[in-house]
Amino acid sequence: MTDSQGLSRAEAAAAKRRRLTAAAAKVLHEKGVERTAIADIAQAAGVPVGNVYYYFKTKDELVEAALAEQTGHLDALTARLGELPDPRDRLKGLVTAWVDQRDTTARYGCPTGTLAAEIDKRPPGGLDESAARVVRRLLDWAADQFRQLGLPDPDGQAVTLIGAYQGMSLLANALRDPEIMTREGARLLDWLDGLPVGTPRLR
Structure with a gap:
């Protein structure tokens, strides 16, 4: 069977789930877990509230979906950056993407x-581990770029880079000053440019 737009029932359901997942990521980012109601996500997705429960039984499931959406965005970004031939340029592209936001x-x-900080207040063993996997994915990608550059301690270099991003994000948010991202992003670009050239490793 198909609906009025020519989609099969399964395709329509998948499209609605994708819409809800994207809405969950957006609303949870903007309002946080505790201040977000299921109705907020339904409204953002343009679906009746009852439809949300068909796909996601609890708010925690929506948080998981939001984290999966963030993982998808990260994978898409790193895939685009992966088309650049130089690992240093990939890292600089990551910083530029941060500043653009x-x-x-x-x-x-x-x-x-912000999501990880909020759910960290809950008992361990649940959503905190899901958030950690997203952060670890970014750390691992960055470490691989430093490793390809032949630099020492690539995992430590990745922590320095991602830690700097989290710090400037926190300050920009706390002070409502986007130019903090601009200035600190420029510092990170200078830092990356100034890193010594090691013995490059094949991918």
């Missing part, structure tokens, strides 16, 4: 960082 970051903070 400065207005949103100044208003709402880092999507994953």
Whole structure:
């Protein structure tokens, strides 16, 4: 069977789930877990509230979906950056992407960082581990770029880079000042440019 737009029932259901997942990521980023109601996500997705419960039984499931959406965005970004031949340019592209989001970051903070900080207040063993996997994915990608550059301690270099991003995101959000992202992003670009050239490793 198909609906009025020519989609099969399964395709229509998948499209609605994707819409809800994207809405969950946006609303949870903007309002936080505790201040977000299921009705907020339904409204953002343009579906009746009852439809949300068909796909997601609890708010925690929506948080998981939001984290999966963030993972998808991260994977898409790193895939685009992976087309650049130089690992240093990939890392600089990551910083540029952060700075490009400065207005949103100044208003709402880092999507994953703010969500991770909020759910960390809960008992361990649940959503905190899901948030950690998103952060670990970014750390591992950054470490791989430093490793390809032949630099020492690539994992430590990755922590320095991602830690700097989380710090400038927090300050930009706390002070509602997007230019913090601009200035600190420029410092990170200078830092990356100034790193010594090691013995490059094949991918």
